[in-house]
Amino acid sequence: MITMVVLDVIGLSFAALKERRLRSGLTVLMVIIGVALMTSINGLGGGMNNYISEQLGTLGANVLVITPSANLFQHGPEQQSGMQTKLTAQSVRTIERIHGVKYAVPYFSGSVTLRSGGSERTVAVLGLDQSKLVYIAPKASLESGSFVSTGDSSGIVLGYGVVHPSNLDRPFAETGQTVFVEFSKVETQGGIEKIVTKRKAFQVRGTLSELGSQQIDSQVFISLAAANALFEKTGSYDGIYGITSSSDDNDKVEANITKFYGKNIGVMSPKSMVSTIEELMGTFMSFLSAIAAVSMFVGAVGIITTLYTSVMERTREIGLLKAIGYTRETVLLMFLTESFTIGLLGGLLGLAFGVAGAYALIGMISGMMGEGGSMAIVPSFVATDLVEVFLLACALSVVAGLYPAWRASTLSPITALKKE
Amino acid sequence: MTDQGDGFAIQTYDLKKTYAMGLVTVYALRGIDLRIRHGEMVSIVGPSGSGKSTLLNMLGALDSPTSGRILIDGADVTRLSDRALSRFRNKKIGFVFQSYNLIDRSKVAKNVELPAIVAGMPKKTRNRRIHELLDLVGLGDKASRRPNALSGGEQQRVAIARALINDPAFILADEPTGNLDSKTGEEIQNLLLRVNEEKKATIVIVTHNLELAERTGRILHLRDGIVEKERAGLHSQDQVRDPDLDTVTIGGT
Numbered sequence: 001m002i003t004m005v006v007l008d009v010i011g012l013s014f015a016a017l018k019e020r021r022l023r024s025g026l027t028v029l030m031v032i033i034g035v036a037l038m039t040s041i042n043g044l045g046g047g048m049n050n051y052i053s054e055q056l057g058t059l060g061a062n063v064l065v066i067t068p069s070a071n072l073f074q075h076g077p078e079q080q081s082g083m084q085t086k087l088t089a090q091s092v093r094t095i096e097r098i099h100g101v102k103y104a105v106p107y108f109s110g111s112v113t114l115r116s117g118g119s120e121r122t123v124a125v126l127g128l129d130q131s132k133l134v135y136i137a138p139k140a141s142l143e144s145g146s147f148v149s150t151g152d153s154s155g156i157v158l159g160y161g162v163v164h165p166s167n168l169d170r171p172f173a174e175t176g177q178t179v180f181v182e183f184s185k186v187e188t189q190g191g192i193e194k195i196v197t198k199r200k201a202f203q204v205r206g207t208l209s210e211l212g213s214q215q216i217d218s219q220v221f222i223s224l225a226a227a228n229a230l231f232e233k234t235g236s237y238d239g240i241y242g243i244t245s246s247s248d249d250n251d252k253v254e255a256n257i258t259k260f261y262g263k264n265i266g267v268m269s270p271k272s273m274v275s276t277i278e279e280l281m282g283t284f285m286s287f288l289s290a291i292a293a294v295s296m297f298v299g300a301v302g303i304i305t306t307l308y309t310s311v312m313e314r315t316r317e318i319g320l321l322k323a324i325g326y327t328r329e330t331v332l333l334m335f336l337t338e339s340f341t342i343g344l345l346g347g348l349l350g351l352a353f354g355v356a357g358a359y360a361l362i363g364m365i366s367g368m369m370g371e372g373g374s375m376a377i378v379p380s381f382v383a384t385d386l387v388e389v390f391l392l393a394c395a396l397s398v399v400a401g402l403y404p405a406w407r408a409s410t411l412s413p414i415t416a417l418k419k420e
Numbered sequence: 421m422t423d424q425g426d427g428f429a430i431q432t433y434d435l436k437k438t439y440a441m442g443l444v445t446v447y448a449l450r451g452i453d454l455r456i457r458h459g460e461m462v463s464i465v466g467p468s469g470s471g472k473s474t475l476l477n478m479l480g481a482l483d484s485p486t487s488g489r490i491l492i493d494g495a496d497v498t499r500l501s502d503r504a505l506s507r508f509r510n511k512k513i514g515f516v517f518q519s520y521n522l523i524d525r526s527k528v529a530k531n532v533e534l535p536a537i538v539a540g541m542p543k544k545t546r547n548r549r550i551h552e553l554l555d556l557v558g559l560g561d562k563a564s565r566r567p568n569a570l571s572g573g574e575q576q577r578v579a580i581a582r583a584l585i586n587d588p589a590f591i592l593a594d595e596p597t598g599n600l601d602s603k604t605g606e607e608i609q610n611l612l613l614r615v616n617e618e619k620k621a622t623i624v625i626v627t628h629n630l631e632l633a634e635r636t637g638r639i640l641h642l643r644d645g646i647v648e649k650e651r652a653g654l655h656s657q658d659q660v661r662d663p664d665l666d667t668v669t670i671g672g673t
Binding site: 412414 | 482483502503507510523540582
């Protein structure tokens with residue numbers, strides 16, 4: 001019987017909400033915005049974290065990337081700041097002798113245009129001793145053919161993404177085929193700057209299986225000597241991969257290298273890079289979440305305002321209900337039902353819009369990055385997080401409804417009925 | 421004076437009510453002693469500010485007196501908790517207001533149903549009673565209309581049906597014809613008289629309408645918070661009784 005009464009009272013609350021459709025709707029919208037923001041930010045953050053660990057996680061945990069400049073993102077020939085360490089064959093030997101270092105694998109890198117048949121694409125080239133590739137990216141394996149040997153100056157191995165680009169329905173190139181590499185650089189001759197393009201034929205020795213990391217999948221690999229010649233590096237490496245005996249030694253080795261070379265050398269371990277970036281991302285995401293949380297509180301204030309206005313407008317009605325025998329508790333229940341309904345609707349719709357919004361945002365970001373921006377970020381939603389946000393919306397709405405509902409429940413029937 | 425019911429429906433003892441309005445104390449009721457028998461129909465008349473509505477609110481357990489006691493069916497309502505009062509009003513009292521106080525968003529049937537919901541009446545019984553009562557007040561065909569689509573007289577009939585849904589022992593009406601033209605007012609009078617007759621409900625009406633007052637069993641004249649005079653109406657339960665005799669037992673201390 002009690003449940004029946006409760007159901008009927010809830011029915012009365014729905015009717016009251018429906019009567020003020022527009023206002024109730026707008027209040028629900030406020031809750032939706034808060035919940036949707038929270039949901040999509042959670043989803044985006046999760047997706048980005050997954051992406052980062054996927055991208056950098058393909059490198060072995062016991063790999064240190066040693067670069068000529070302390071700032072990993074500013075090395076290369078365009079950086080002429082002089083605060084750099086020249087990495088040479090001597091450096092390789094030095095680093096290899098540091099306790100805890102198993103191998104030191106020097107590399108050259110650059111960007112080239114690759115032509116095969118009628119198509120062309122811009123790819124990153126990594127020149128290194130390919131027998132050591134397995135230490136750097138432990139999951140890397142050949143899909144076909146073989147690696148390029150140390151002495152091979154015209155062999156090339158293509159990453160999975162290079163062979164199978166999304167805009168081609170056939171492989172870009174196959175093992176055994178000849179491809180052309182074009183490298184352009186700016187030369188100054190007699191004060192005049194001009195672009196010089198070098199063109200060289202390479203034979204595809206092999207192709208790599210898919211790794212899931214864009215960094216490696218979209219690269220091509222040649223021998224160290226071939227890269228030295230192509231990019232005219234004259235033996236000054238772009239970086240050295242330091243393979244440590246165990247990832248536990250990374251910090252110690254890093255400290256030793258820094259001690260030996262001073263501050264003008266960059267040492268980074270992918271693992272610490274991941275945690276650094278994730279930390280940064282985490283801070284940023286907490287900031288966004290805080291904004292989303294504020295908007296949820298604004299939604300709660302919206303509920304208070306809406307319900308309070310409703311209580312004021314319905315003073316007579318409340319007076320009548322109390323006169324005909326509705327108890328304080330019943331009136332309280334009626335108004336709490338109204339606020340809870342707003343929270344419930346806002347929460348459910350907010351989750352739906354939040355999930356959709358996260359995908360839409362990723363789409364927008366990818367769109368802004370242009371046709372090449374095949375950003376493989378997929379929003380990641382954790383079920384417990386979604387439930388938490390939803391429960392938070394429901395709880396906040398009930399709390400927001402408390403004051404107006406209490407005001408309604410304590411109205412005296414006579415004063416309420418007298419009011420015109 | 422005994423506390424016991426002695427068969428009276430309503431008894432009040434030295435009922436007083438004072439309000440503080442700013443710095444002024446208003447003496448709304450200054451000692452009312454009433455005896456109303458079961459099934460009686462009593463009207464309370466008097467000028468504005470005489471305390472009529474205040475008295476009615478007390479009898480309806482909507483307001484509590486500053487001092488004095490009210491026994492309804494022998495129970496002292498001045499001692500009941502808020503929750504018990506709600507229950508009491510719900511089961512025992514049907515209210516009819518001057519301005520009807522219907523909920524416009526709800527259909528006529530829902531308005532009539534409201535008191536029955538919290539009374540815990542089963543849905544089936546509720547529906548049956550709604551139809552019976554709407555037939556009684558002559559609105560059998562308007563159950564699914566909205567109140568604001570009805571005339572004033574029709575709205576007051578809905579309010580009367582609502583007052584009757586829980587089969588209360590008392591009907592308290594505050595200016596039930598106050599917002600109606602004389603012809604419609606008369607229809608409502610007839611309806612209330614019928615309810616008194618058929619349902620044996622005790623009815624107390626506060627009114628300015630002397631014609632309506634004359635048709636009830638007893639007329640109480642209130643002035644300045646006391647019963648100034650009292651006389652039998654056309655509908656008196658015991659015509660043989662000398663009206664002056666009642667006046668002796670009723671009045672200020």
